[in-house]
Structures are given as structure tokens and as C-alpha cells.
Amino acid sequence: MIRAEIPTPALLLDLDAFDANVTTMTRCVAAHGKGLRPHAKTHKCPEIARRLVRAGAAGACTAKLGEAEVFAAHDVRGLLVTTAIVGEAKAARAAALAHLAPDTIVVADDVHQVGLLDRAAGHAGARLRVAVDLYFGRTGVAPGAPALAVAQAIAAAPHLEFAGLQAYDATASHTFGAEARRARSTATMGEAVATRSLLEAHGIPCPMVSAGSTGSYRVDAAIDGLTELQPGSFIFMDTDYLRIGGPDGEAAYDDFRPALSVVTTVVSVHGDEAIVDGGYKSFATDRPFAPLPVDRPDLVYGWAGDEHGRLDMRRATRRLAVGDRLEFRAPHCDPTVNLYDEIHALRGDDVEAVWTIAARGKSQ
Amino acid sequence: MIRAEIPTPALLLDLDAFDANVTTMTRCVAAHGKGLRPHAKTHKCPEIARRLVRAGAAGACTAKLGEAEVFAAHDVRGLLVTTAIVGEAKAARAAALAHLAPDTIVVADDVHQVGLLDRAAGHAGARLRVAVDLYFGRTGVAPGAPALAVAQAIAAAPHLEFAGLQAYDATASHTFGAEARRARSTATMGEAVATRSLLEAHGIPCPMVSAGSTGSYRVDAAIDGLTELQPGSFIFMDTDYLRIGGPDGEAAYDDFRPALSVVTTVVSVHGDEAIVDGGYKSFATDRPFAPLPVDRPDLVYGWAGDEHGRLDMRRATRRLAVGDRLEFRAPHCDPTVNLYDEIHALRGDDVEAVWTIAARGKSQ
Incomplete structure (x- = not known):
């Protein structure tokens, strides 16, 4: 055809542009010694997730459990479900997913939900990896002591394993102007890294701090203490990003x-x-x-x-x-x-x- | 569950409200001796189409050929595809659909496309029913002489059968105020009925004039010369219709x-x-x-x-x-x-x- x-x-993908975008992102994170777990909410396509993994990605983020179930069924591993699992039915599905794809990470921001996840994992005979979702304006628990309390609940739960922190800041991604974006991301990611230190000072190792976006990736890649980036839109490039200005102060964002x-x-x-x-x-x-x-x-x-x-x-x-x-x-x-x-x-x-x-x- | x-x-349907809506619409069109071919672009659900047929509908409209193919495969008949079939590949699919569901009607507004449909039907050994789409502000050919020319092309084509007129007026549906809506629909549907008379005066029988919408159904049901209504949204009732005012001048449209x-x-x-x-x-x-x-x-x-x-x-x-x-x-x-x-x-x-x-x- x-x-x-x-x-x-019909929906068309220009493979030359896609490949160039993947190369730009993977080179940047590799140069800074960071991991890459691109957000699959953007493409929802197992073949694209597999191509990103072949290019060096650690796996794929998904927004929803239902998406993660589909990617797992298509043999994509290294999944991180970025929206908190809420309720008993979804906790049971998360536990079932941990059987099929044991390296899957889900997030929580609430001690009660941590309890539901632990019971579900216990019933399923699974060990479930759970990260704490940090709040920067939408979902999550506030960085610092509130996040520590949720992390301690996870670490103490018999059927859960503390997987780290999720520090996605939706506001940083679409802030206008390179300097304003850098300032916003530096401030919020500073809180994420400080929370990581707080946890480790309380004896909770924090193997992952996942953050970043297409809008802020260059800033975030350079921040010590973040372990991986989870941008999504860079593969297709939203026209919205054309409006926010380039990372070095250019009028257009054309990375x-x-x-x-x-x-x-x-x-x-x-x-x-x-x-x-x-x-x-x-x-x-x-x-x-x-x-x-x-x-x-x-x-x-x-x-x-x-x-x-x-x-x-x-x-x-x-x-x-x-x-x-x-x-x-x-x-x-x-x-x-x-x-x-x-x-x-x-x-x-x-x-x-x-x-x-x-x-x-x-x-x- | x-x-x-x-x-x-998740998407929920309140069956009591749905049933009441279907009863309101079917009673109205039956009282005026009109047919009903509800627009399935609203629901895209074969089970809902079948329920509407059981309630008296003649079939279902679809916006696109792809939808009609799905409904036909689910044994829904009496299909009318309301957007013109354009290009050779879609003409071939329309002809194939006429094999599976011979009472399917497609629309055209252009003599060149009529030629493509005729050739496709000839190649497929099918007889394809084609209606003329009338223009009231979006797609279609202008009522009167321009529509007559397209109808004559259909009637003269060896592998096509002229099926009638489609007279959907998107503007009438969402016009604010009962009187303005009545005036708009009466004017445009008057042009449709006059076109029907023009065709019949030229020896082209016009078995169908399909028109109407959830916003204008009471006006349209009473217009002589329209044969059937093709409303869609009435089954669910869009909140937008709450803004346009009721058919008898009430502030709210709560049919x-x-x-x-x-x-x-x-x-x-x-x-x-x-x-x-x-x-x-x-x-x-x-x-x-x-x-x-x-x-x-x-x-x-x-x-x-x-x-x-x-x-x-x-x-x-x-x-x-x-x-x-x-x-x-x-x-x-x-x-x-x-x-x-x-x-x-x-x-x-x-x-x-x-x-x-x-x-x-x-x-x-």
C-alpha cells in the first residue's frame, strides 16, 4: 500500500521523523546517565513500545491499569502505571498483573490504598512493586513527610516492595519560556530529590525517581537524583509544544x-x-x-x-x-x-x- | 454486576430513559405517517440499532461506509450511509456492501462520483441504490436543478437505482428558539419537497425523502413530502439540546x-x-x-x-x-x-x- x-x-506516522525523535531523546538521557521509560499513553501501541525498548528504553509508562494489561499481554515489560490504583477490584487486577509481569510498578498516594494493594497481593500470592506518587498540582501525596509516611506503609507491607518515587510535574511540561520552565522544573524536582534523601535517611532505599516530560526533558536530564525520564509526546511532537519556546530560549521548540x-x-x-x-x-x-x-x-x-x-x-x-x-x-x-x-x-x-x-x- | x-x-445507559425516549419518537413519527431511520452515528452499537428496529424503525443511518459495514455484518438492514462515497476504493466497498445488504442506500452529490459508483456496481455485479444528498450548508448538491442533474445521472446509470433524497439540515437542529427552528426547518424542507416534485415532474420517482433531527423532529414530522426522519441524539439526549428551547416555546427542551x-x-x-x-x-x-x-x-x-x-x-x-x-x-x-x-x-x-x-x- x-x-x-x-x-x-486515517492516522499516519512518518517513520523518519519518529526515528529521529527517538534518537534525540535516547542520546540526551544516555549522555546524562539517566534511564528512559517513555509514556505509552501517547501511542497506546505495543509495536511502538517495543521499538522504544530496542532503542534503549527500560520499558513503558502507562496512565491506566487497563493499558498496562494490554502491553503486558503483548510482551512489553518494565511497566510503570502512573495513576494510583484505587479500590479493591483494581488492586486485585494489579496483583494479577504482577504475576504475569513481575517487574511492573504501580503507584499509590494514600495509606488506605496501600493496604488494599497489600491484601490483594497477599490473596494472589504475588509480590507487588509500589512507588509513591508525588503531588505537584494534580495527583499524589505532598513531598517530604507525607510522602515518607506512604513509603513507610509500603515498605512495611508484607506483600509489597517499595519501588521508588514518581515525580511527574504536568505544569513544568507546558510552562511558557525556557527560563520559567527551567525554574519550575528545578524547584519541583528539587523537592522530589530531597524526598528521596529523606526516605533513604529513614532506611528506605529509593531505587527509582521517575520524572520529566517532553517539555522539560533537557532540564530534568541534568538533575542529579532523578533516575529516569518518562516523556511521551516527543515521539510524535504535539503542535502545542511549538508555542512554549525552545530549551535554550529560542522562539520555537524544535528539538x-x-x-x-x-x-x-x-x-x-x-x-x-x-x-x-x-x-x-x-x-x-x-x-x-x-x-x-x-x-x-x-x-x-x-x-x-x-x-x-x-x-x-x-x-x-x-x-x-x-x-x-x-x-x-x-x-x-x-x-x-x-x-x-x-x-x-x-x-x-x-x-x-x-x-x-x-x-x-x-x-x- | x-x-x-x-x-x-465507563459509559452507562439508563434503559428506562432510553425506552421512554424511543417511545416518544416512534409515537410522533407514527402519528404523522412517517418512517424512522435513526442515525446510528450516535450509538455505533448494533444491539441499540436492533432495539430501534424492533420498536418500529426502518433501519439505521450511518455517517460512514465503515459503520454501515459493521452494522450489516451484525444483521442490521435498511442502512442509509449519509456521507457521500468518494473515490474508487470506497465505491468498490459500497458495491460489495450492496451484495451483502441489498437494501442499503448510499448518497452522492456529484456526477463524477455517480459514475464511479456505477462502474463499481457493474464490476461487482451488484445493483446499488443511490440517493441525492441535498445541500443546506455543509455537504450535498443544491436543491432544484443541480439536484435534478445528479438524480438524472443516477437514474440513467445501468447499475444504479435512484433511491430518493437526503435532506438533513444540521443548522436547523441546533438553532436557538422554537420559532426560529421551525422557520429554518420549514424553509429548507420546503426546498427538499419542491425538489422531490421537480424530479417526479421529470419522470424520476422519489420514494424517499429522509430528513430531520432531534432538534427539529416535531416540525419535520408534520411536513408533507418528507417520508422519514433520521434523528440520532434523542436516544441519549445531549445536554446541548437543553440550551435551544423546547418545541412549543418552553425554556427547556425536555421531550x-x-x-x-x-x-x-x-x-x-x-x-x-x-x-x-x-x-x-x-x-x-x-x-x-x-x-x-x-x-x-x-x-x-x-x-x-x-x-x-x-x-x-x-x-x-x-x-x-x-x-x-x-x-x-x-x-x-x-x-x-x-x-x-x-x-x-x-x-x-x-x-x-x-x-x-x-x-x-x-x-x-
């Missing part, structure tokens, strides 16, 4: 190349408007900006419902006709990928492979 | 009951904020309003990323704790359903069934 034959709307696109077909034309076959069900809509036509700055996309987009051709240098194909950068990669069952991996215009997005929708 | 045991985030919700779990609590396990990947985000907590007007949801929502508890009459479950009305039902692989059908608090959303993501 070639690019022009892919049924639309990574856009690798993901959505291809559509023009299905109807009226005057200066062309309608394509991709709308709310083909692109994530959570950003305040619309899909961006690739190589066609003369066209402007507007939402036109669940299944349609409206291209404004008033400034078009070439008019669109019914049957024409048009590619777009999605406003936000992660939730866009979550709309598709497969991704077409392209080398130039050749479809080298079609990969299943096996963890799509596995939000439970 | 009971409601409290469903792993979160239909909200039947769809998303259940989440609180995973972390900090001060006056509780974090639930549903974000951009659990709710459609294309509306300018957020998920609405069911029976908890004292709580306000704010987006907190792909996997999380943030509940503001500053006015909470009861505080949330980790492990609590919270249900929401989605901002927009159709693209929310498209995020899930299954829907939990509840009778009270009992899960009566779990239905597969088999056409989820089948946008091609």
Missing part, C-alpha cells in the same frame, strides 16, 4: 519533528468551502486551536461536526476538488491517537506497516 | 430524558480539589461546556488532562473522598460514545447487559 491508497480518515498526521479526503465543495471527511471523531478537540493543514498554509480548517471539517479556500493558491486528499497536524496527539484502531507507519510514501493501537480506549 | 462494580471510567452518563472514581484529593479518573479521553471536548455532575450541582468539573478531571469542592455540601464514584452527563454524546468499546445498560442499579460499540472508530 502507498500513502495515496490509505482509506481516510523534535512532527511525526503524526491525519489524512482526510475532500467529500464536497461549495464556492470557497471544501468539506473533508474528518471532524470531532477524527481529531482531539481539547486544544483552543484547530487541525493545521500540512504544507498548505493557504488553507484554514474549521470544525464542521462529528464527521466533517470545513476548509476555507478564500486565500487558497490551489483550489481543492472532491476526491483530493489533505493531511493535518492534530491539535493534540495523545487523545487523537485514542480515536484510532491503527496507525499507518510510512517510510516516505510507502506504508511500511500498519500497527494496532491495542490499548486504545483502555482507560479503566 | 451492579452499578457500583463497573470499572471506571427526551438524559439516558447516557460516564461514571468515574475519585483517585486523589487535595484540599478543596478532588481528582477523578476521567479527562479528555473519557469525554468529548468539542463543546464549550464541561461534564455536568449528575445530582451534584454543588460540584464543578474542570478538565485536568487526558486522564483526569478536577472537581471544585469549595461549595460542596458533601466532600468527596478517594474511592468515591461520581457520574457525569457528557458535553456531547456522539463523540463521547466513540471513545468507548462498550456501554453498560442499566435497569436501575442492575447491569442488564454490556453492549459492544462495534462501529466505534469506523470512520473510514
Whole structure:
């Protein structure tokens, strides 16, 4: 199959750009002696996770237990589930997962949930690795003494093993301006590293401090005490990152190349408007900006419902006709990928492979 | 399974509300001697399509060929694909579908595409039923003479059969105020009915004029010359419709009951904020309003990323704790359903069934 034959709307991956992005990230973390556990919430695709592992990643983060179950079933190991496991039913599933993939790490931020995890692991005859999720504005327990209390509960639990700290700071990732981003990340990661020291001073070894993101990876890679980075978006490169400024103060953040696109077909034309076959069900809509036509700055996309987009051709240098194909950068990669069952991996215009997005929708 | 045991985030259907909505719609169209072909882009679920047929529907509309292929494979008949089939590959698939489900109708708005459909049907040895899609602001060909030209091309094509007109007017559905909505729908549907007369005056029988929506169904049901209605959202009832005003001038549009919700779990609590396990990947985000907590007007949801929502508890009459479950009305039902692989059908608090959303993501 070639690019022009892919049924639309469809998700495309430019393998050259993807490979370049992986090389940029793996070189950076290796140069700083850090590990890399890329966040698979971005791609939800076992083949991409395996490629990252072959490039040197220690495994994959997942946001949800349901995603981790899918990756484990596809032989991906080194899993870290980054959202706390809450409730008895999910604790039982986490224990079952530890049987299948014993190096899996889950996180907790609450002593009561630690108790549920311990009982579930006991019932399952499993030993479950649990890290403490640190709070930097969303989920987790506050760094310092509150985190120590949760770590002590894990270390004291007969069926659990304390695995370390998760120190993801969502705010650092999308802060505007290199200096502001560096200041934010340095401050919050300083608290994470201090918490690690506090734990070790209390006799709790802390083998992992997992942190970082596509927006802050260069800062985080250089911070002593963090052991690994867990960025996700760098493989595809969200257009949102183009707005936050480069790591060294450049206007644009161009460490990574856009690798993901959505291809559509023009299905109807009226005057200066062309309608394509991709709308709310083909692109994530959570950003305040619309899909961006690739190589066609003369066209402007507007939402036109669940299944349609409206291209404004008033400034078009070439008019669109019914049957024409048009590619777009999605406003936000992660939730866009979550709309598709497969991704077409392209080398130039050749479809080298079609990969299943096996963890799509596995939000439970 | 009971409601409290469903792993979160999950999609729930209140069967009592669903049944009441179906009864309201089927009674209205029956009273006016109209047919009903509910739009399955809303639910993408073969079991729901079958229930609607048992309640009197003539079949199901689908937005895309890929959805129709799934419904046909699940023995749903009376399919109408409401977006034009564009290109040779999709024309070939449409012809193959006509073999499996011969009463399927596809639409066209362009003479060139009619030629592609005819050649594809000829190659497949199929007879393909094709309706003309009329333009009321998005896709389609202009009513009157331009539509006649496309209908004549279909009628003259050796392997095609002219099936009628599709006259969906997206603008009428969401127009604010009963009188404005009535005026809009009466005007555009008047053009559709006049086009039907024009075709018949040119010797082209027009067995179907399919139109209407949840917002305009009462107006459309009373218009002579339309043969059937194709509403979708009435089964779930989008919160957006609460804003447009009732059909008889009431402030609220309450012909239909909200039947769809998303259940989440609180995973972390900090001060006056509780974090639930549903974000951009659990709710459609294309509306300018957020998920609405069911029976908890004292709580306000704010987006907190792909996997999380943030509940503001500053006015909470009861505080949330980790492990609590919270249900929401989605901002927009159709693209929310498209995020899930299954829907939990509840009778009270009992899960009566779990239905597969088999056409989820089948946008091609």
C-alpha cells in the first residue's frame, strides 16, 4: 500500500521523523546517565513500545491499569502505571498483573490504598512493586513527610516492595519560556530529590525517581537524583509544544519533528468551502486551536461536526476538488491517537506497516 | 454486576430513559405517517440499532461506509450511509456492501462520483441504490436543478437505482428558539419537497425523502413530502439540546430524558480539589461546556488532562473522598460514545447487559 491508497480518515506516522525523535531523546538521557521509560499513553501501541525498548528504553509508562494489561499481554515489560490504583477490584487486577509481569510498578498516594494493594497481593500470592506518587498540582501525596509516611506503609507491607518515587510535574511540561520552565522544573524536582534523601535517611532505599516530560526533558536530564525520564509526546511532537519556546530560549521548540498526521479526503465543495471527511471523531478537540493543514498554509480548517471539517479556500493558491486528499497536524496527539484502531507507519510514501493501537480506549 | 462494580471510567445507559425516549419518537413519527431511520452515528452499537428496529424503525443511518459495514455484518438492514462515497476504493466497498445488504442506500452529490459508483456496481455485479444528498450548508448538491442533474445521472446509470433524497439540515437542529427552528426547518424542507416534485415532474420517482433531527423532529414530522426522519441524539439526549428551547416555546427542551452518563472514581484529593479518573479521553471536548455532575450541582468539573478531571469542592455540601464514584452527563454524546468499546445498560442499579460499540472508530 502507498500513502495515496490509505482509506481516510486515517492516522499516519512518518517513520523518519519518529526515528529521529527517538534518537534525540535516547542520546540526551544516555549522555546524562539517566534511564528512559517513555509514556505509552501517547501511542497506546505495543509495536511502538517495543521499538522504544530496542532503542534503549527500560520499558513503558502507562496512565491506566487497563493499558498496562494490554502491553503486558503483548510482551512489553518494565511497566510503570502512573495513576494510583484505587479500590479493591483494581488492586486485585494489579496483583494479577504482577504475576504475569513481575517487574511492573504501580503507584499509590494514600495509606488506605496501600493496604488494599497489600491484601490483594497477599490473596494472589504475588509480590507487588509500589512507588509513591508525588503531588505537584494534580495527583499524589505532598513531598517530604507525607510522602515518607506512604513509603513507610509500603515498605512495611508484607506483600509489597517499595519501588521508588514518581515525580511527574504536568505544569513544568507546558510552562511558557525556557527560563520559567527551567525554574519550575528545578524547584519541583528539587523537592522530589530531597524526598528521596529523606526516605533513604529513614532506611528506605529509593531505587527509582521517575520524572520529566517532553517539555522539560533537557532540564530534568541534568538533575542529579532523578533516575529516569518518562516523556511521551516527543515521539510524535504535539503542535502545542511549538508555542512554549525552545530549551535554550529560542522562539520555537524544535528539538523534535512532527511525526503524526491525519489524512482526510475532500467529500464536497461549495464556492470557497471544501468539506473533508474528518471532524470531532477524527481529531482531539481539547486544544483552543484547530487541525493545521500540512504544507498548505493557504488553507484554514474549521470544525464542521462529528464527521466533517470545513476548509476555507478564500486565500487558497490551489483550489481543492472532491476526491483530493489533505493531511493535518492534530491539535493534540495523545487523545487523537485514542480515536484510532491503527496507525499507518510510512517510510516516505510507502506504508511500511500498519500497527494496532491495542490499548486504545483502555482507560479503566 | 451492579452499578457500583463497573470499572471506571465507563459509559452507562439508563434503559428506562432510553425506552421512554424511543417511545416518544416512534409515537410522533407514527402519528404523522412517517418512517424512522435513526442515525446510528450516535450509538455505533448494533444491539441499540436492533432495539430501534424492533420498536418500529426502518433501519439505521450511518455517517460512514465503515459503520454501515459493521452494522450489516451484525444483521442490521435498511442502512442509509449519509456521507457521500468518494473515490474508487470506497465505491468498490459500497458495491460489495450492496451484495451483502441489498437494501442499503448510499448518497452522492456529484456526477463524477455517480459514475464511479456505477462502474463499481457493474464490476461487482451488484445493483446499488443511490440517493441525492441535498445541500443546506455543509455537504450535498443544491436543491432544484443541480439536484435534478445528479438524480438524472443516477437514474440513467445501468447499475444504479435512484433511491430518493437526503435532506438533513444540521443548522436547523441546533438553532436557538422554537420559532426560529421551525422557520429554518420549514424553509429548507420546503426546498427538499419542491425538489422531490421537480424530479417526479421529470419522470424520476422519489420514494424517499429522509430528513430531520432531534432538534427539529416535531416540525419535520408534520411536513408533507418528507417520508422519514433520521434523528440520532434523542436516544441519549445531549445536554446541548437543553440550551435551544423546547418545541412549543418552553425554556427547556425536555421531550427526551438524559439516558447516557460516564461514571468515574475519585483517585486523589487535595484540599478543596478532588481528582477523578476521567479527562479528555473519557469525554468529548468539542463543546464549550464541561461534564455536568449528575445530582451534584454543588460540584464543578474542570478538565485536568487526558486522564483526569478536577472537581471544585469549595461549595460542596458533601466532600468527596478517594474511592468515591461520581457520574457525569457528557458535553456531547456522539463523540463521547466513540471513545468507548462498550456501554453498560442499566435497569436501575442492575447491569442488564454490556453492549459492544462495534462501529466505534469506523470512520473510514
